[in-house]
Amino acid sequence: MGSLYSFAFGLKFSVIKKKNSMLHCICQQATWFLLTFFFLKLSDGGKVLVIPMDGSHWLSIQPVMERLHHRGHQVIAVVPDANLLIKPSDHYIVKTFAVPYSTEYLKTELQKLGYKVFVHQPFLTRITETLARIRNITMIYLNNCKQLLYNKDLITYLQDSKFNVVVMDPLSPCGQIVAEYLSIPSVFYSRGIPCGLDAEATKCPNPLSYIPKFFTGSTDHMTFNQRVNNVLFGSFQSMVCNLVYSPFEGLIKEFLHRDMTVVELYSQASIWLLRYDFVFEYPRPIMPNMILIGGINCAKEKPLTQEFESILEKSGEDGVVVFSMGSMLSEIQMKKAMEIAKGLGTIPQTVLWRYTGEAPINLANNTKLFNWLPQNDLLAHPKTRAFITHAGSNGIYEGICHGVPMVLIPLFGDQADNAVRIESRGAGIKLDAVKMTSKDLSNALRTVIYDKRYKENIQRLSSLHLDRPVEPLDLAVHWVEFVMRHKGAPHLRPAAHDLNWIQYYSIDVIALLLAATFLFLFISLKSCLFCCKKCFCKSARLSKKSKSKSQ
């Protein structure tokens, strides 16, 4: 393991990044190395257990699983038998466990959500519904986890398989419970956990003064009011975090026979592979076991099919706009769809819209609907002028990779914050899904396409993002294999894990030093007073004596 692969990385890096002719020639000659060995099983071969989440989370972890397979490892994914996007593949074995709902149920729930996000709801209703949704998702995760843990055949199979590592999505703690049960080191694969559980579990400092909490919509430059809001929201999120994750603590006790909080459970992770890059995220402290692999999903683009190639060709100088609301949501209410279609019809670009619902009756000639779009490949095409996105982090990284300015219509989750990040960097315009009119959409599209600053800004971000010593996918695979080779990464675990919060913040030390200071001041004051008193008494006695003598 961990071998000639680096060579292939380096080669790929140089092929992409340099147009120098001599270099190009050499690269061509060397390409056979890449082609011959890139897909060969070069490593010694270990066993990787993957416990992923569904949806875009699954799509983002897939390349790592495929690469691990190419590296000669056996990759086994354990997933519920009802899911949205998880499909079998030659690259990994999918083991399912039964869950008490169907794929159809998931699709219907998602469709309902899709309709709701475009409709105005009073603030309180929205909050209540969000909390109800969180509770519902928590219960689904919890039940799924129980179904997995108490599936005797599956657990016996996992025990017998002697895995070297568990790669898991920490949105649900289930993977780490399995890792603890099987005594296998784990690698977490995540974009971060919105309520800050990741920072707590890694002991990563998280100053609220310049690190905006998710869902606040703030940037890293906050006004005083925004900072107050950030602190208050931070506390609120901790409560939500507790609401979401505390039910798992019972399960931990039940299954592992240990008293352990979810934070303690998560602190056992050897490595956190975080889909972070500071062209997108705000610069902040990180810990040694956090490996940043933002942009991992922007694989080198594949050639487009004839159909798409011909559309792009026909678009002429105006080019095309790519429009997708992500892997989870592909149809919306007709009223909103018509509003959007009206906006799209006002621009000279051809619009490629991923939409599976009924076609809006006012769809303009420039707008073409597709059940599926090769999003990354389209964004990589030089004719793509703009990208309308729901601001999911995968899509945003693809936009950054290929330097395409964005119109961002966030729907739920971290998407509103993602949109703020891109807007704050002058690389896109954020629209409100509910309030947005066709004119807003049209104006936003025209601005990001014709105001050169948007293109310049996204290209600057792109060049910074792509200028890296190792490709994120290679980095991710290196660290998974590192954990396999060394049975974890304990040398990256800070001693902070062995301190309670009073010790961590040195509150006991500060209390002692303050007490010592006050004691010192008190004794000094008392001594002074005593001396003064003595002197005063003496002088008083002396003056009395002298007075009595003079009398």
Added chain:
Amino acid sequence: MGSLYSFAFGLKFSVIKKKNSMLHCICQQATWFLLTFFFLKLSDGGKVLVIPMDGSHWLSIQPVMERLHHRGHQVIAVVPDANLLIKPSDHYIVKTFAVPYSTEYLKTELQKLGYKVFVHQPFLTRITETLARIRNITMIYLNNCKQLLYNKDLITYLQDSKFNVVVMDPLSPCGQIVAEYLSIPSVFYSRGIPCGLDAEATKCPNPLSYIPKFFTGSTDHMTFNQRVNNVLFGSFQSMVCNLVYSPFEGLIKEFLHRDMTVVELYSQASIWLLRYDFVFEYPRPIMPNMILIGGINCAKEKPLTQEFESILEKSGEDGVVVFSMGSMLSEIQMKKAMEIAKGLGTIPQTVLWRYTGEAPINLANNTKLFNWLPQNDLLAHPKTRAFITHAGSNGIYEGICHGVPMVLIPLFGDQADNAVRIESRGAGIKLDAVKMTSKDLSNALRTVIYDKRYKENIQRLSSLHLDRPVEPLDLAVHWVEFVMRHKGAPHLRPAAHDLNWIQYYSIDVIALLLAATFLFLFISLKSCLFCCKKCFCKSARLSKKSKSKSQ
């Protein structure tokens, strides 16, 4: 710039790390790529200004300068004309500026220091002398800096040269003053600044509860007393920091016409290349612009000369012990030298001792003195059983790279802390330079050689250290070139730099929230009291009335 080089890195990486036969074959076939292009000037060629420090600091920055030269950049080092180790080379141009002392003076001062560190001095004398030495070194740095900045010819030359980047050692702020004056982005190259200026300047959280301050001799697992000591020592070090660096603030004002503290000056650095690796340093938070390149000095070993090869051959099964007190110190007091020689004579290994002083008369047959040792190459040899070192970080990294257990005799600076780090990991034994007897040395050597745990521990550290996705030298060069390509790395600068300390620690927000809470409690209490009073009065009136009625 930033091109096919990665390919060469990858190839080198794979050649070193994998012995797989198929791979090996391919590597051989591919070697011509490496050989042909590794030393060719592949990059577009920029201009790099280096403002280094003397001694081991210079030795550690040299490989980066050489590699930058091989990458096609013009590298110019600006150094005082009196120095200890800085020599001209084909790889870089050395520009000197006059200083009012000679190389001979530096050598004499160093010799004096070398004699002193092995002699017992009362605590107070040691402190006074250390402070005096710090003041002296500060004045030398300050005067050197003045000599550089007010050397009109040199400054005109630097201005005309249109450098792309300044690579500097932040032990003295002079390089950053030059960078500011020339408006060039800078890369800091350091192992950290002992008094914590680096953490302050990068806004890197530095919890005193598990990050031991330099010179405390603590590990990352501290007792309560050690934590109290760490906090107190932290404050003391801040004062020392101020003592050392505040004189430069006048110079900044004088030369740059700006009111700027040294912390503010240092916060302008684009990238900090830190000679850090967590097999040696204690895991702690880092910032996005901190790039960890610990072990950069363990270049692939070169073949040994016939002389050394023959000594190693003759040493038989017992092997050899390598003994060096670093690049700065190569002779000590005769009394101590004899004590050491006596200890060395008791072990069956052949000892290779770098020692330029008069040979101790009791030197045993197994001990051979040399004016200079190819330390890294010797440590890489399988016959090397142990390494006696002054615990400088360069030497320690070489010991870790090659998996050689160590006997550590720290002398000054960060060496005592380095020694504690290695000892705490069970990979070496620390001795006290003053109190150490020949028996202590002999026992320590026998223990690290014959107690297998030391070898196992250092080999474990070594395997963790060497298992990395990019070689540290390649990483360092990548980031220097990154700064050249993008004219800095502003996307890695945290927003914390734009906050004052009250804002950073959210003291204003906490004060407001506390005030609001107290106000709320006060109003609630007052309202309650008012209500109670009303109720009480009413009931009192009623009871009075009823009483009067009943009467």
